Amino acid sequence: MAERYEEEFANLVKIIARLRGTDGCPWDKKQTHLSLREFFLQESYEVLEALDEADSRKLCQELGDLLLQIILHSRIASENSEFTLADVLQGINTKLVRRHPHVFGNQKVQGAEDVAHNWETLKKNEREPDSSILDGVPRRMPALAYSQEIQRRVAQIGFDWQNLDGVIDKLAEEVRELRQSVSLEEKADEFGDIFFTLANICRRLGVDPEASLRQANLKFYRRFKHMEKLSRKRGLDFSQLSFEEQNTLWEEAKLEAKS
DSSP states (O other), rough: OHHHHEEEHHHHHHHHHHHHHHTTHHHHHHHOOTHHHHHHHHHHHHHHHHHTTTTTHHHHHHHHHHHHHHHHHHHHHHTTTTTTTTHHHHHHHHHHHTOOHHHHSSSSSSSHHHHHHHHHHHHHSSSTTOOOOOEEEEEEOEEEEEEEEHHHHHHHOOOOOOHHHHHHHHHHHHHHHHOOOOOOHHHHHHHHHHHHHHHHHHHHHHHHHHHHHHHHHHHHHHHHHHHHHHHTTTOOOOOGSSSHHHHHHHHHHHHHHHH
């Protein structure tokens, strides 16, 4: 098995080198770190979609597409004398060993919570003395995921509600403030506070807000598509139905989805 890993990985590296070579692919040759950003993000979302669908065959394919992006970036960096693929691999290998002293060293842990705490402590020791614990969170992350991550980090050093009830009360307070808001600017500000508080609730419940919302979006997509199908089957123009008639179809789609 190890030989197959090495062979296939080496083949991928060679293929990308060929594509970037003198007689390679014009499209691949002209790519840069910046031009590949949208493709990297797209491949990442396709991996998430495969995970959400629990489709192992699709996941295998999408992970390959994502790996392609990583190797391609490494190849471009090597050509520009920035770093090499070996540097990338050495860096992550070193980091994993350093951040798992309970596996590769003599440190003792009682469970996953100890591991998470030690991980944050090790990351803190790696940061510059005057840096914030929030500096390492990419600000280009999806907003809900970013919100949950920064709240998780500050909670680990004690800046957190004592219990979930306090966060629920805060959510009710934010909803009241939204009702009282007048201008669009005020409403946008209050909506932000509501989302921020919802992300906090998700964190405390162990719910991934991005994954949860993706599932809600997918559920809506499937139900609405079924409503359209029912309309076509019955010779109805969905857009001409009253809201009450549309809602009746919605309830029917919900029932059929559960069956």
